[in-house]
Amino acid sequence: MDIRSLRYFMTVAELGGFSAAAEQLHVAQPAVSMAIRKLEQSLQLQLFHRNERRVSLTDEGQVLLRHARAILQAVRDAEREMHELHALERGEVRVGVPGMLGSYYFPPILMAFRHRYPQLRLEVVEAGTRQLQQMIHRGEIDMGVIVADTPPDDLETHSFFQAQMMAIMPADHPLATRDNISYDAFFTEELVLFKEGYFHREVIDRLSAEAGVSPHIGFETNLIPLIKQIVSHGFGITTLLEMVVADDPQLIALPFEQPVWLDLSLAWRKGHLLSRANRTFVDFVLEQAGNG
Template structure:
């Protein structure tokens, strides 16, 4: 099966039409149509129902689509690994990182990696852990940071950080000098939380459900500077890792009475051999992690 024709097929399926696929591939539309016809002739099966400019996958096309993604991803992986087999002067690392860690934990690591391996292209994608898992499976990124209290069965994981989630209060809050904060007191407050799909929001939603304490969400935002400003001005409280407010005198971090520990890991597709560049990035992350953080 010709990989080029298979790639054209995948693009038509994803773009929903031959013209849109041709534009995406930067080739003439007749070339796309010819490639699909050859593929259908080779398989002796119809892959698309053609209705004017719109096309729809047949049942046979749906089956091929699943295989096409796997085959093309494997081909791309093989090509990239062959390029990088003997040298780290070239290569690519595509990693997904949630904004909290991307802003306060990873910058020194990313800069150190670029300094050591300036020829390797480093692409960083910001998203919540749930979306990052989906992007890993689709092959859009090579690896991503996820919470692994319960490791996913379909991903390989390597823990690099074990840290405590803290209640974040303005410095003049009545409980700012308390040793800890219980769940009942926390959920009685107006809350400023990340949107769904981010790891610290998922943890709070789980605690709320288990404790039977509905959250009083006053603000939802994914911008950490905005969240910190809202909390420091007394419009609510939130939860973050302590590192996020370590240098901010207007905010205090208090542990929960029942400590909330997060186990954060780099994750990639199970059974997928990391390229040399990606493995080198994982090794650097683990090298920079303190021993206590990897327990």
């Protein structure tokens, strides 16, 4: 049983004759008759009464007609949806981003993407790098933004942005007049940090391990506005991307004496075929990064 045979069968049933069906299908009448005969042979059932002037369905043919209509409608629906997806008239992109990038880097990109492709649905999830990787593996999101210093072997990554982590402190802090800050000086201060699992925290954990010191953590929170408030009131210093404090005159961003650069990448499951909508999103992000 194939789609062509079902289409021929349904047309004969609805028009009541092989010749009429052949005319509507734009094929020769013997081709229709042969297709129906092969269908009956494969099913080992008679589908039409042929001893009448107008052919009519047997009881078995009535049952098959009901299924044929449903099957052919499903095929038409699938073809229409595939066309819409190909033309980007519909589709969904599920992407996970860390808090800093979700708040300060991605909003204009997401809005520009939505403006260019208004029919596509965007679902944006905020989480730490490690949690995003787990969500990708579980299929909860299509892709996520990760720090690609040591990308997992089971993820495909495409770098789109390099950012420098900066030491953030109040404008009146004793260290604020320096050109840069050493790791030793940074780790003598009380720190305001993200919780574990975020790349912000992983940077600090890595730097403190390399320096052989234990960081003095005064506050742990993933709320960026709260971190900025705590730091601006002199209750600790932190590390953030420079873009986060660019418009805040109360805060100063100093590079580390040994600069800390982060390579940020879009990542998805290796070997997983991205939908056309997701491929378009990846291309768009890379295009925007290149233009920036």
